[in-house]
Amino acid sequence: MCDVNVFVVKNGVEEKVLENVDLIEEVPDGIRLVNIFGEERTLKAKMVLYNNSEKRMLFQSF
Amino acid sequence: MCDVNVFVVKNGVEEKVLENVDLIEEVPDGIRLVNIFGEERTLKAKMVLYNNSEKRMLFQSF
Numbered sequence: 001m002c003d004v005n006v007f008v009v010k011n012g013v014e015e016k017v018l019e020n021v022d023l024i025e026e027v028p029d030g031i032r033l034v035n036i037f038g039e040e041r042t043l044k045a046k047m048v049l050y051n052n053s054e055k056r057m058l059f060q061s062f
Numbered sequence: 063m064c065d066v067n068v069f070v071v072k073n074g075v076e077e078k079v080l081e082n083v084d085l086i087e088e089v090p091d092g093i094r095l096v097n098i099f100g101e102e103r104t105l106k107a108k109m110v111l112y113n114n115s116e117k118r119m120l121f122q123s124f
Contacts, residue, residue: 026122046108046109047108
């Protein structure tokens with residue numbers, strides 16, 4: 001599986017937002033994440049890191 | 063392989079920037095892409111789409 005785990009940093013603290021994310025898209029109120037189970041989250045954040053080897057994507061909240 | 067192909071949209075035109083991207087990170091002058099062959103590109107852009115099934119990541123230039 002090539003899905004990624006998405007983390008967000010807010011005020012210097014990093015937390016996992018959603019695992020097994022398959023689709024990420026810009027929407028009017030931020031960035032929408034959808035995982036392979038159909039779970040969704042929307043963030044007001046920008047991507048600052050994608051590490052394929054670690055299956056890891058990091059967003060900075062704003 | 064779970065690497066992605068990176069595209070950028072600039073003035074409404076989409077073009078492929080780099081294939082087989084393994085690492086993306088924010089740097090002082092933009093977003094730095096590195097692929098599995100060690101090739102690099104730096105963009106002034108934000109991610110607007112990630113589609114894992116299509117191995118595709120799209121950035122909007124600014």
